[in-house]
Each structure stands twice: as C-alpha cells, then as structure tokens.
Amino acid sequence: MDTPIYPALITKALETVKYPGNGKSLVENEMVEDDIRIDGRKVSFSLIFEKPTDPFVRSVVRAAETALKTYVTADIEPTINVKYRKEPAPAPERPLPGVKHIIGVSSGKGGVGKSTVTANLAVALAKKGYKLGVLDADIFGPSMPKMFGVEDEPLYMVNQEGRDWIEPVQKYGVKMLSIGFVVDKEQAVLWRGGMASNALKQLITDAWWGDLDYFLIDMPPGTSDIHLTLVQTLPITGVVVVTTPQPVALADARKGIAMFMGDKVNVPILGLVENMAWFTPAPHPEERYYIFGEGGGVKLAEELNVKLLARIPLVADIRSHSDDGDPVALQAEADGKTSGNAEAQAFMDLASEVVKAVDLRVSTLPPTEAVKVH
DSSP states (O other), X not given: OOOOOOHHHHHHHHTTOBOTTTSOXXXXXXXXXXXXXXXXXXXXXXXXXXOTTOTTHHHHHHHHXXXXXXHTOTTOEEEEEEEESSOOOOOOSSSSTTEEEEEEEEESSTTSOHHHXXXXXXXXXXXXXXXXXXXXXXXXXXXXXXXXXXXXXXXXEEEETTEEEEEOEEETTEEEEEGGGTSOTTSOOOOOHHHHHHHHHHHHHTBOOOSEEEEEEEOOSSOOHHHHHHHHHSOOOEEEEEEOSSHHHHHHHHHHHHHHHSTTTOOOEEEEEEXXXXXXXXXXXXXXXXXXXXXXXXXXHHHHTOOEEEEEEEOHHHHHHHHHTSOGGGGSOSSSOOOSOHHHHHHHHHHHHHHHHHHHHHHHSOOOOOOOOO
C-alpha cells in the first residue's frame, strides 16, 4: 500500500534543502509558497526567490526535487513553480525612449576617418549645448575609448526604475559605450555575427542612456549584419556617410548609400562628409594639396542628390588629438565665433549642418520606425 503524501511531508523534506546564498533552509528563508497541491503522486508548489537574476534558481529547484524523492517517496512527481518577490521592471515600449534623434555615421570602407568624424561631431554638438550619446558599434575595431581617452575606464551599473542598467562612460559632455570596454584591447574580437549582434543589442537596450538630443552610432565600415541589427533595433533618424575623395572609397560609399536608401531599409541619408579633402601643411595653412583626388565627395553628393555636409582637411592635428584622447573639436569656440583652429571649426560647422539636416528630415518625412527585415 502506497504511503499517502501530506503537505507536512513536503515541508519537512524542503527543510533539508539549504539556500546557497546564506546557508539557511528554504523553509527558514520563507521561500516555500503556501500553495502546495497534491493529487496522488503528483505534487505542485512554488518556490519564491528575490529576483529573476538570482544565480541559484536552477540548482535550488534541482535540490528540492532530489529531497522530495529522497525523504517523501521515490515515485513522487513534483512540479515546482518559480516566483519572485521583485518582479522585473517592464521593458520600455521602444529602445532609447529618452532619445530625440538617432544618427548613424557610416562609411563604405575602412580607413576613411569615420570614427574620427563621429568623435569630433559628438564633441562639437556637445559644445553647442546638446545632450549627446555615442555608441561604438564597430564591434571588431572599436576606437571610441581611445579617441576619448577612456580606454581603461571601468563600467558600472546604475539602478533606475527598479532595475540595474549599464552606466555609459561620460567625458567632454558625451555619454559613451563601446565593446572596447569589455574586451581585451590587445586581442582581436573573434565572434560570429550572432554573438556580435547580441552584444550590440545589450549595449543599446541594457544601458541607461537617459534623455539625449542626439545619439550617434559609429557603425562598422561596409555593409553587414551589424547594420541590419541596428536598423531593426532602433528607429534611426538618418545616416551621415563619410568618404574620402579617392575613387575606390567613393565606389564603396555609393554602395553604402544604396543600402540605406533601398526599399527594404529606407533610412534617410542626412548627407555626405568628404574627409581628407585636401592636405594643408602646418607652416603654410593657405596651401592645399589634393592627395586623394579633388572634389570626389562633391561630385558624388551631386550625383546621388544628397547634401554635402562638410569637407574636412587632412591635418596632422586631427590625427594627433584623436590619438591623445582629446578630439580636436574641443579647440573650437562654442558660441559660433570663428576660432583660430580651422580644423576644429570645420567640425563645428559640420555639427551645425547636421542639426539643419535633422530638422529638415523631421519636418519633411514621417517619423522613423525600426526596419522590419525578413
């Protein structure tokens, strides 16, 4: 004859199970819900944990099942439900709810200065009084930490709205996150596309960006699944495309623009930046040498009917300031006056043109939505 099962037997068995967090039993911790149900050999009840991120949930459930089979009866069929005292905060209706405008900075190929333009554009916009955020989405070649001089900065968590978030690093009035903060800067990032996309989504949706006027995304060069992840995850306001006047760079920039303007993606192009437009030697600031060709970005903008936002010269100061972690745009005046630093002023002028382009885009096109790519 089978021994009947009573609630007291269940409770007594669970008294033998210790919670690893403090060494007390499940009963002592008041983790056993008063909802024990018994139907022959079938038993169901709930265990209550503090929060969904509790690392001992699975091991405790397995230990409870073992205790029931050991101290009650071997043929018991337990169903253990898991509950939490602190339910997770509901996810926001959309990613980055406090961000007004999301701007991608893209390039058809590497080496054209896309990250340099992104860093200086962010600083220039911040100097104009806007609230700025930057996401370094170049997973396999993150450079924002170095350009902002925060390579060794640790990441912290911040509690907002009942849950923990990644807190972006702040410098020069810009909030910033990069995969470079969580990987060894001396080692290559060897991830498959899915891993990279998931890491990128976490930097977007699990970070507390707060209220921002502009959120710049330093995209990887070329066209890839990272770009699709970004346009699927975020309602991108528009894209700034960076190129050099060199024909091979222009050919790749044309492909990138075609991807964003295509029917399946359909993200507006805010304009084109011709970087390294000419070389000016420091002793002779009035001289211009067109090392990569003359006016290629101008011609491409006219051909594709997109706005030419700026022509940035090839100047040693831009490179050296980026390497030293203090973008050259910091040297510019914030009140609209022309500074003595022409290259710094070029980025301030670019920031003004980007603001105008965003205002025009918002006033003439419907609100942006995340892209549904199949």
